[in-house]
Amino acid sequence: MVKITDDYKKDKQAFAKAGIKVPTYSQEEIAKKTLAAPRWVHFGGGNLFRAFHAAIASHLIDAGKLDEGIIVVDTHDDSIIENVYKKFNNRMLRVITKADGSQDRELFAPVADAIYTGPVTDDTSSLEKLKDIFNQASLQLATFSITEKGYALKDAEGNFFAPVAHDIENEPAKPQNNMSLLVTLLLSRFKNGATPIALLSTDNFSENGDKLKDSVLTIAKAWQKNGFVDQDFIDYLSDDSKVSFPLSMIDRITPNPSETVSESLKKDGFEDADLIHTESHTTIAAFTNTEEAHYLVVEDKFPNGRPAFEDDGVIMTDRDTVNLADQMKVTACLNPLHTALAIYGTILDFKSISSEVQDPDMKRLILQIGYGEDLPVVQDPKVLSPRDFIDELVNKRLPNPYIPDTPQRIAADTSQKVGIRYGVTIQHYVDDPKRNPADLNFIPLVIATWLRYLMGINDEGEKFQPSPDPLWDDLHAQVADIKFGDANQDVHDAIKGILSNKSIFGNDLYVVGLGDKIESDFKEMLAGKGTIRKTLQKHLDEESKNFD
Ligand SMILES: NC(=O)c1ccc[n+]([C@@H]2O[C@H](COP(=O)([O-])OP(=O)(O)OC[C@H]3O[C@@H](n4cnc5c(N)ncnc54)[C@H](O)[C@@H]3O)[C@@H](O)[C@H]2O)c1
Ligand SMILES: O=P(O)(O)OC[C@@H](O)[C@@H](O)[C@H](O)[C@H](O)CO
Structure with a gap:
């Protein structure tokens, strides 16, 4: 049996026996470079990210077109970070289930670190760690796959959710809501050089970038009203040569990991194929199953530069x-x-x-x-x-x-x-x-x-x-x-x-x-x-x- 944490360079044959293609790069080297000069942060390390975004990064690294990987952040589900990322050494196995019944299996290892930051309490260590990442000029983009509700600030009656209302009334030190957390990180970046950044939503929304921008500015303007931030910060967020919110269309049917795929992996000698059901209703595993067809169309507006996404099939356009x-x-x-x-x-x-x-x-x-x-x-x-x-x-x-x-x-x-x-x-x-x-x-x-x-x-x-x-x-x-x-x-x-x-x-x-x-x-x-x-x-x- 081969484990996802086995040495994929030394034991390439064991992975090949289970039908798994492995990367050619050194995970340790990529992680080291990523942590020294973070370039890409992703919020919401669920199944879509593991099947799509992580694959793009891994392919670009393998092709020598990208030197740094991704830092994953989850603000919703600590068990994803503990039981899927940390436990499996930040690796993922992607299984493409084709119409003829065959599978393409590929191991990815572009994730350098995985950080959980829930509602911030007295322990601000993960928030501080994230601020350090956001303060670095090297950071070019943050991507998001946090579900539609991850952007919502108000309930059906138009009232702010309690954590959002709390954050608006209190200074940005201990955000309870994920959008407030993001604005806290952007404020830190603003105060530490105000380097540009792109915030790329890849959730299923029309005008998803606009929705993200709206949520970010709603929090920032409420903080301005309450005297916690200045107009300069609002100007930074509103200027798309500083902070851009590109639109995107993402398409790849990525179901929750299934028992059938798990069994086929076990049968072929892959050990870490059990499903994990988290308390926050995410079903996840060391593997992710997805389809062959996929489309990603992205507005090409990255004020601090970006990886060569087009080299892995992404349509970069207006x-x-x-x-x-x-x-x-x-x-x-x-x-x-x-x-x-x-x-x-x-x-x-x-x-x-x-x-x-x-x-x-x-x-x-x-x-x-x-x-x-x-x-x-x-x-x-x-x-x-x-x-x-x-x-x-x-x-x-x-x-x-x-x-x-x-x-x-x-x-x-x-x-x-x-x-x-x-x-x-x-x-x-x-x-x-x-x-x-x-x-x-x-x-x-x-x-x-x-x-x-x-x-x-x-x-x-x-x-x-x-x-x-x-x-x-x-x-x-x-x-x-x-x-x-x-x-x-x-x-x-x-x-x-x-x-x-x-x-x-x-x-x-x-x-x-x-x-x-x-x-x-x-x-x-x-x-x-x-x-x-x-x-x-x-x-x-x-x-x-x-x-x-
Ligand atoms: N799975 C697909 O087929 C697919 C395809 C295209 C687009 N998408 C988009 O990606 C999103 C995620 O899909 P997935 O398959 O990764 O789902 P998933 O359930 O596997 O993962 C969801 C991720 O979002 C996080 N999350 C959930 N609620 C949140 C909240 N309120 N605030 C912050 N983070 C939150 C979870 O912790 C997890 O990391 C979808 O909602 C959709 O908008 C999915
Ligand atoms: O991911 P959701 O929850 O927005 O929607 C469920 C599915 O419709 C969706 O995940 C599709 O599989 C996806 O949009 C295909 O690209």
Whole structure:
């Protein structure tokens, strides 16, 4: 058996026997250079980072195009740092699960250090360590994959979360929230030479860089108001030749590590293949499993320089192009289809995405959303063709039975995603004088099905385990008294608060003419067992367009 911590240069053959390609560089040398002159920090060392960002760094180092690796920071989950990074000597094994059943296995070791900094208490040592890193002129960029909720400062009612409110009232010495922590680090950099830096969000948002900038400036301006920072610091953060917030589009379906892949690794002699379920709901392992297809499009705005990302396939381009590529993926050609499969898949009890898309109703649903409702309002980013992209997704990527993805993974944090995944398309229908949001059928149906999901009762009338969501308690409480088995009850008062909440959908859905439609679909799905599928089939039968 080979362990991930074994000497991959000396025991190359043992890794090769387990089908694992190893780096040619010395991990120790790279770590030494990285710690001496940090160049790249990454926040959120979860599965996507391990499958994508770490691979880019490792490939560039291997090719002699990068001399320093990455320092990983997690502000949310200390167990990721302790039980995955430190335990496995900051290494990761990436497994690409191909459609023919074969796997590409590759070991990466570009991470020089992994630091946990949660809410800062009397022990400020990790904060001080991070400040030292941020004070160095060599630092060119920080990247982020911290989930959509990692950027949020306010709750659904528009009030600051308690840790954010605490940070705003107190000086930046002991930040409780991760965005305040970031601003604390930037303040330290500002005071120690004010060298430029790029802050690159790689989360699934339209205009993700703008969202990051907004969160950073909201905290900084609140601190200015409270006398903790000066206008000079706000100017530093606002000047994109000093601090830039490039936009990005990132795409690589990276499911949680799966038992099947774990077993295949063990069978082939790889020892560290157990899954780790952390208390903060991350499933992680020494290995990460991902798909072959991948796209990363980044706005080329790095005021302190950057690694040669383009040499490992990253598309470096201008802001408008990234924005269009991102809108294409996140709001139209991939993620809205994913969230529809997540909601229906959970409530109809599918265990995998690949099996779900074999179901004709599910397949027709995503074709109607993707080709019928989203594609007509998508602008072509030119660097990728929207039609080719969606064709590849529905014909090759989603049906790949070796991608161990589940509706339950994708259903996590749906409240944070619906505004992006459906709200932007709804807005396009609002803005276009030739279109009317009321012409949409399947997007409102998915939203109605999400309301049914929020009741916590599946299509068999049984309770199911919902995926974690920061707004679950609040949203579930709003629909909890609605009776299952009665399609004639008045549901308006119970659901109007959700459907009119602009912080969830970006619009009041009643004002744009969708509220009544959603209410009517939702009521049909209250009639009894099997009505979620029946309502979907009714809509599919009524819709004459065939996108097969
Ligand atoms: N997995 C994918 O297929 C994929 C593909 C493209 C983009 N993304 C983006 O990357 C994000 C992360 O995906 P992943 O697969 O790495 O997830 P993951 O669950 O494996 O890891 C999530 C990471 O974010 C951190 N995190 C979670 N909540 C946080 C919070 N409130 N504040 C700060 N940090 C927080 C966790 O500690 C962990 O490091 C997604 O939410 C999405 O925006 C994922
Ligand atoms: O990662 P999330 O939670 O934003 O969304 C779940 C999936 O839709 C997402 O991870 C996709 O797999 C990814 O966007 C594909 O590139």
